[in-house]
Amino acid sequence: MKIFKLPILKSLWTQKPLYRTFHGHSKLLASDVYSQYQAVRRGEQEIPKYFNFASDVLDKWTEIEKAGKRPSNSAFWWISGKGEEVKWSFEELGFLSRKVANVLTKVCGLQKGDRIIVVLPRIPEWWLVNVACMRAGIVLIPGTTQLSAKDMLYRLQASKAKCIITDDTVAPAVDSVASESQFLKTKLIVSQGSREGWLNFSELYKNQSADHSCAKTRIEDSVNIFFTSGTTGSPKMTEHSQGSLGFRPLLSERYWLDLTPSDVIWNTADTGWILNSLTSVFDAWVFGSCIFVHQLPQIESATILNTLCRFPIDTLVGVPTLYRMLVQNDLSSYKFMNLKHCMSGGEPLNPEVMEKWKSQTGLDIHEVYGQTETGIICSVFKGMKIKPGSMGKAAPLFDVQVVDKNANILPPGQQGEIAVRIKPIRPLGLFSEYIDNPKKTAESERGDFYVTGDRGTMDEDGYFWFIGRDDDIIISSGYRIGPFEVESALMEHPAVAEAAVVSSPDPLRGEVVKAFVVLSATFSSSDQEHLACELQEHVKKTTAPYKYPRKVEFVQQMPKTITGKIKRHELRNKEWGRM
Incomplete structure (x- = not known):
């Protein structure tokens, strides 16, 4: 994996207006995890060879927390919607995730580089397993709970995962294909009861020691694999590294989320998608913010609106469908406790929905754009002029352009394919490769660019406008x-x-x-x-x-x-x- 060299990092960053915003924002950030990476952000020091998000970010926040230099804000806050509630500080998150890391390594026998499929709904265990895998250097493969037995078999065989963690809902589908999954060695279930052939996750981790040494991982080591949707074939395995997911937001600073340690962020995305990993793991915890989670067995307008009224949520992230649902209600009867920043991603948002939301709540909706392969590469940053229908400007670290079929950059207003420059140096934040699919990896590159498969235009002000897929993805x-x-x-x-x-x-x-x-x-x-x-x-x-x-x-x-x-x-x- 090619890493940013200093001159490019510096020249790209100084073009971004949020750099100035950060320095004048809050003294709360003066002694946080950013301090050790300021020289890297300024282009004065190389990106480190080794990096682990658990030890280099989460454990640093524990130290800051214990020193009394972080606001009295939880790191993780979960509610079931039925009266159950879980709150963890960074110290508690570290303690519990070390116990889970010992389950994975000592009980399940997993080693650094092994792969594990995790198919869980929005429950606290999903976050514990995420952090535990980082600590152990195990590669986590998230999946949506709606996967069928056929979907599960394909993922188990393609990924060669040695372990799977799921709940009672998905376990029967796994059992129906387990005999055909030759690489699968261990099955862990998050359940109140027992199931034949499965280890009970809750019982195991509660009885484990919290003494665990974090694995030494290189910045290019794999941390997550996401399965994409295929156009003419089976889903592809998209590999992301410690650098592309964990270190990238340290260089990008606050850009699209614009969070502080005092903030509470709620993202309603499914646990199987990269938007959840970005918003509800890496990019939020880099800032020492509190990740709020509602179990949400079903996405319902009343539940969302009542939650925003009852809890001090500062930032809401959701797909356009969420906002389309919400604006069908009389929003004047709801008073949000703390909401001040709303974001939408995953597909274009109708301008009329943005206008209706603004007129009833007084809040703008900031659009973001990205893919499984890229993370967030365009955004309407806080403080930027909003052009309804536009997905904003290129995010820090990315040189985004609209190109033709020969990879020539097109002038403003001309339609082409949205692309990210990857040569002479591949930007930190982009996926590493499509695993076991070098042909597809090569096909995703055109000239000096990674091509997204999305068509769009860029206007004279540098705002991007989405037109549609260049392939048949729905x-x-x-x-x-x-x-x-x-x-x-x-x-x-x-x-x-x-x-x-x-x-x-x-x-x-x-x-x-x-x-x-x-x-x-x-x-x-x-x-x-x-x-x-x-x-x-x-x-x-x-x-x-x-x-x-x-x-x-x-x-x-x-x-x-x-x-x-x-x-x-x-x-x-x-x-x-x-x-």
């Missing part, structure tokens, strides 16, 4: 859904001869999955509405439920190329009225 409620998996699930049904899946506009979710289906010649159905429901249920059972087609249209034939490939773009254009 972005619905912040979930990125590859059509291939949905089409494959549909093709397993005996009634389906051909299937094509595209995005379709939706007022709440932005876009949803729509399936065009050609029925098998041997299958006839006079009740197509019933058959559509049957196909939807089939997909829910075959793959993750969030991927099912909310719209189904039966057609006689598909538009195809001369070589017989389905022209998804024609179907998509028809849905969006672009014909």
Whole structure:
């Protein structure tokens, strides 16, 4: 992995206005973890060879906390919504995560570099396992709790994970494919009861010693692997390092979150996605802020709004669907206790939603843009002029441009592909590679750039505007859904001869999955509405439920190329009225 050299780091950073904001902000930060990296940020010192987020950030906050130099603010604050509550200081987080690290290494026999899949809802154990894996140098692979048995098998086989941690909801799916997962050695369950063939996580970690020495990890060592949605094939494994996730925010300072140790941040994203890892682990804890978590078995407007009224949440992060839901309520009847900064990411947010939110709450919504591969690369920073519909300017450390098919930088206003400069030096923050897929890794590079696959423009002021995917990925409620998996699930049904899946506009979710289906010649159905429901249920059972087609249209034939490939773009254009 290529790391920033000093002149580039310095020249990129001094162009960013938030540098001045930081220095005049608060004396609370004068003695925090930033002090040891100021020389690196100024370009006067090389990025360190070794780095571990647990020891170099979290444990430093413990020292600051114990010295009485941090506000009396929890590091972690969880509520169940049913009266249960958990609060940890950085010291308590360190104590408990060391116990979990001993479970992983001494009980499960995992070693530095081994991989573990973690599929848990928004419960405290997810955060303990994250920190424990950092301490042990174990590579964590998060997954959404909506994964099916087929999804789980693919991830277990592709990742070669030796251990999995999940709960009672997902455990049956794991058991159904465990015999085919030759690399899986240990299964840990977070449960009040016992399950045959599983070790009980809660019982084990409570009885473990808290004496654990943090692994010495290089800044390029893998810390997380995220599975992306595939366009024409299976999901890819995207590798992120200690540097790209943990050290990057130390160089970027407060940029998109703009937090302090006094702040409380609430991110409603699923635990399986990188937005949760960025917002609710690395980027928030770098600043010594409190991460607030609501278990949220279901995303409901009343629950979100009441929580904002009852708890001192300063910063809210959510996908556009969240805000579309919230503005359908009479917000004048709610008084938020402390909210002052709202952010949206995962897909474009409608300008009319931003205006309605602003008119009823007095708060702006700041958009951010990024991918699993990049993290946040564009943002509307606090204090920046908001241009409704724009995802803001390039974030610190990234040179973001709009390029053509030959990697030439396009002038303002001209449509092209959003790209990040990676040559002569790859920026710290970008993923390392698609694991076991060098061809795909190479295809993601064009000239001096990593190309995102998203089309957009940049205006004269440096603001970026999202137009759409350059491939067939569907972005619905912040979930990125590859059509291939949905089409494959549909093709397993005996009634389906051909299937094509595209995005379709939706007022709440932005876009949803729509399936065009050609029925098998041997299958006839006079009740197509019933058959559509049957196909939807089939997909829910075959793959993750969030991927099912909310719209189904039966057609006689598909538009195809001369070589017989389905022209998804024609179907998509028809849905969006672009014909």
